Structure formats: structure tokens, C-alpha cells
């Protein structure tokens with residue numbers, strides 16, 4: 001299952017983040033802002049409990065989030081979405097999964113992971129700006145499932161039909177929330193039109 005967040009406020013920011021002229025400072029700000037919109041949608045069905053709150057006038061029946069949230073950025077580019085999500089859900093725990101794509105095979109290579117114990121009973125939110133072939137996302141989902149996670153969602157900024165199809169085939173129980181489903185992957189397995197190398201653009205390592 002996937003959901004495209006086509007809201008004009010998200011699409012406006014997406015137009016700017018894609019722009020080759022957008023430098024790393026603005027790129028990071030936009031990644032934060034877009035992530036907040038995506039996260040807002042992705043968490044719409046999480047468990048809540050009813051609480052009674054005393055307002056200055058009367059008691060109000062309210063709702064509070066009632067689940068352990070574990071945010072899992074895929075290193076390195078996923079870190080660029082972390083601030084945005086933590087502003088929305090500041091009590092979330094954070095686990096890290098280190099993966100990079102091998103330049104030749106384009107397959108994910110795992111180099112680090114550190115997950116909190118709460119992955120088992122909580123809701124895990126994988127964040128990575130790019131879901132290209134889907135290999136890195138699938139590897140992160142595999143790792144989380146191995147750690148006992150049963151409730152996982154993925155938030156990415158840009159994806160493409162090939163990557164989405166792979167994730168949905170291998171992990172049909174994991175929904176993907178995205179701001180864009182682009183046209184295709186090029187010969188280097190980059191998303192076209194995409195936004196280029198997300199990690200480089202976030203951290204200013206491209207030029």
C-alpha cells in the first residue's frame with residue numbers, strides 16, 4: 001500500500017527542493033518541512049487513548065498518542081528528515097540503520113544498526129528521502145522485522161514505480177507515504193526526474 005501526498009503545500013515545497021539551484025541550507029529546511037507533512041499523514045491511524053483534561057471552563061474529553069514511536073533514519077540521507085519528525089513527535093525513540101548502495105551492483109550494503117528495544121511493540125517509522133530500487137528500504141524493513149517489529153511505515157520524499165513495486169511485493173504489510181512517484185530509474189538507478197543525490201544535497205558534499 002502506498003499513499004501519495006499531493007497537497008499543494010507539499011508539492012510547492014517539492015518543486016523547490018528538486019531545483020538544482022537549491023543549496024544545502026534551504027534543501028535541509030525543505031526536507032524538514034516536507035517530512036512534517038508526510039509524517040502527519042503517515043501517523044493518522046496510530047493508537048490513541050482518551051484522556052480528560054480540565055480546561056479553564058470545564059472538563060474536555062481529549063486524545064493522546066498511546067504507542068511507542070520509533071523513528072529509524074536510514075544513514076546517511078535519512079538523518080535529513082529526523083529533525084522534522086521529532087518536532088512533530090518529540091518523545092519518539094530513534095534507531096539507526098546504516099546502509100549505502102554499492103556503486104557497481106546498486107545493492108544495499110549494511111554497515112551499522114542500533115535499534116531501541118521498543119521496536120517490538122511500538123510503531124516504527126523508517127525515513128529516507130529516496131526510495132529508488134527499493135533495496136535499501138527493504139533491507140531496513142527486514143532488519144526491523146528481525147528485531148521483532150510488526151508495525152512499520154515508510155516515509156520517503158521521492159520514489160518511483162519500480163521501487164514501490166518491489167517494496168509492496170516483498171513487504172505488502174508496510175505502507176509507504178511519499179510526496180512524489182516519479183517517472184523511472186536511469187541506468188545508474190537514480191530516480192528521474194528525482195532530486196539528485198539526496199545525501200550530497202543535504203550535507204553539501206556534492207560541490
Ligand code: PRP
Nearest residue numbers: 076077100101131132133134135136199
Ligand atoms: C540513497 C538513499 C537511499 C538509497 C535509495 O542512499 O538515501 O538510502 O540511496 O536507493 P535504493 O532504493 O536503490 O536502495 P545512498 O546509498 O546514496 O547513501 P547515503 O545516504 O549515505 O548518501
Ligand code: URA
Nearest residue numbers: 132190191196197198
Ligand atoms: N539515491 C539518491 O540519493 N537519489 C536517487 O535518485 C537514487 C538513490
